[in-house]
Amino acid sequence: MRFYGRFEGYNTNSFRKDLLSGTIVGIVAIPLGMAFAIAAGVKPEYGIYTTIIAGILISLFGGSKYQIGGPTGAFIPILFAIVMQYGYENLLIAGFLAGVILVVLGLCKLGAVITYIPKPVTIGFTSGIAVIIFIGQIANFFGLRDIEKHEDFYANIKELLAHLSTTNGYSVLTASICLFTLIIAPKYMSKIPASLVGIVVSSLIAYVCYEGQVATIASAFGSIPNTLPSFHIPELSWERIRMLLPAAFAIALLGAIESLLSAVVADGMTGSRHNSNRELVGQGIANMITPLFGGIAATGAIARTATNIKNGAVSPLSGIIHGVIVLLVLVALAPLASNIPLSSMAPILMLVAWNMSERKEFMHIVQTKTSDSVILVVTFGLTVLTDLTVAVEVGLVLAVIIFVKRMGEGLIVVKVLPDRTIKHEKVKAHMVSKEHDCPQIHIYTIEGPLFFGDATVFDKSIRSSLLKDSKILLLRMGKVPFMDTTGEAYFSSIIKDFVKTGRVALISSIQPQPLSMIKHNKLDEVIGEEHFFDHTGMAISHALQQLDNDKCRGCKHFAFRECTYLSMGQTAEKKAY
Structure with a gap:
């Protein structure tokens, strides 16, 4: 135990103050005790x-x-x-x-x-x-x-x-x-x-x-x-x-x-x-x-x-x-x-x-x-x-219980696509509709901690909207500050089920703690080191290069700017998002 820091600069005047306060408090303490x-x-x-x-x-x-x-x-x-x-x-x-x-x-x-x-x-x-x-x-x-x-x-x-x-x-x-x-x-x-x-x-x-x-x-x-x-x-x-x-x-x-x-x-x-x-x-x-x-x-x-x-x-x-x-x-x-x-x-x-x-x-x-x-x-x-x-x-x-319920309600999992009307074509949820949704590339923004209280919500939100012919899954995780073992288990299950059929999973903007959880269980090896990106634009550009161009021919969704060319059977122009 270190005592000297508590008496630093102590002098006679300090003792008089302690004596007075200690005496008064002692008198107060007697009847209370x-x-x-x-x-x-x-x-x-x-x-x-x-x-x-x-x-x-x-x-x-x-x-x-x-x-x-x-x-x-x-x-x-x-x-x-x-x-x-x-x-x-x-x-x-x-x-x-x-x-x-x-x-x-x-x-x-x-x-x-x-x-x-x-x-x-x-x-x-x-x-x-x-x-x-x-x-x-x-x-x-x-x-x-x-x-x-x-x-x-x-x-x-x-x-x-x-x-x-x-x-x-x-x-x-x-x-x-x-x-x-x-x-x-x-x-x-x-x-x-x-x-x-x-x-x-x-x-x-x-x-x-x-x-x-x-x-x-x-x-x-x-x-x-x-x-x-x-x-x-x-x-x-x-x-x-x-x-x-x-x-x-x-x-x-x-x-x-x-x-x-x-x-x-x-x-x-x-x-x-x-x-x-x-x-x-x-x-x-x-x-x-x-x-x-x-x-x-x-x-x-x-x-x-x-x-x-x-x-x-x-x-x-x-x-x-x-x-x-x-x-x-x-x-x-x-x-x-x-x-x-x-x-x-x-x-x-x-x-x-x-x-x-x-x-x-x-x-x-x-x-x-x-x-x-x-x-x-x-x-x-x-x-x-x-x-x-x-x-x-x-x-x-x-x-x-109430805290877990609140946190679970705070998790947001939304499907997004680039909005061409705004600067840098940032991805937005309102761009996704039945008529405007890429069949091959699925982009999700995830916001909030991914833990045991909301892991099932995360799982259902993604699995329910993944199409059978989807080829690429891009998860934007820049706003996921924390992932526990339960959240990692559901995350891992989705990724492994997706990748084992020959499809590609991409991760963008992932934070250090969730990344350490993924690496601890060697899920990064399943995903592939080359499939982690610092920015969503880079991930989308990579995804466009992985498309099955035959499936793009005649598509009327036009989810990305490049779809105009791909729909006509042409090669996609490289575009930095």
Whole structure:
């Protein structure tokens, strides 16, 4: 790993900026870390451990100078589902395996591939996650009692409705105070994190005015220890690994997407450029080590990264400082944090859900009423009603199917002939008609990629119009940028069937990639090296010399200028097209 480039020109003034930004982000991260852990179904201190360890490691080994790592809201549904289905110990193993996957992705230089996930898919599952987070905090907001949490969305809604009668007025008041503070604090105290102000104000009011009337972190999970997390290696077995691999892949995919999106946001704010592959390796290292100390999955946090930049961060040291600050607060103030009401945490997560919902982008794509709208709605619905893994898989498959359909529709295969009314007699499709079509020479213009999605269209378009007495097939391929193995197979089949009966195939203006595919399968030898031309005019001139002049005698099609002479039984004059 190369570190010196990230600290080039670093000085005392740079350190002061990093110290300030790291301290502010560390204060912001404390309530968020606890809230995310609680929402994911684990103890709040595990969120703090994640913030400390993953935050430091991501800054040390990641590919962005400004990235702040830690637990995020995006992980809540998937981590909660793993805890519900497999338990906390297996959650740690899934996180560790996800780290291994991320490291492998980074070392294989697949960082750029993640960015190709279609926007409707990412917005769909992000909005779905936001809905799940928001709904999941209703119980704490209203102080509902005896709530049993389920993986199924419908079951959770039924559970909430069945227990609305247990609403605690004090919890509603506490949550409302926190929410109100979250809204107005940025207007009057812009230098202090709103989430911290909201928690402090609402917790103090609850403690002073109606102590013991609302559920707190201590009453629900026990007191937060003010000690460092202990090192523990989860018990691994092949059976556990096989069982948890799907969950690990889901965590890795989501972590990769979130971290790289955050890095892109940081690039946009600073004019810098992150290293996507190094970022994945850094995220992987953090997610491999954090579970060994009881921490949950971590990734790049967009809001905290933006806060880091806005407060003047200049290097990864700000992220390291942010982790150290959280550690110091844990040691010094853990007993006080234990008295935070759960209803004070709920509005913070609800606001996180609101901010991550991508509501404007969501509505914009829906209103386009295109295939992207379908992908978006399907991904969103499956995220809410089933789980993130299914949603992303179906969304991606649907996006690929629609993409292939679009690309297939984009392939153009048309029969053409020279238009004598324009300069250089360029070939045009409108020149071909029943009365004006050379029986011996067939010229086709092909436009678009020739791949598995449209190879059959290409095959049918040419075979259906080839006449039995055709002698020469000329394919204009200047606008075919790409050919895959399926496209090459159909292309090869047409050429071989044509050539094996003694007829001639000509190729003009072929691009490098399709040419390499043809040469790889030695189809160029079947066609003949002399039958490849840089320009269509040269190919037509060659084709005219290969005509059966006896068949031309008396022909009334006059497809080419030379046909006037050939029809009368004379030799064609050479004409440069």
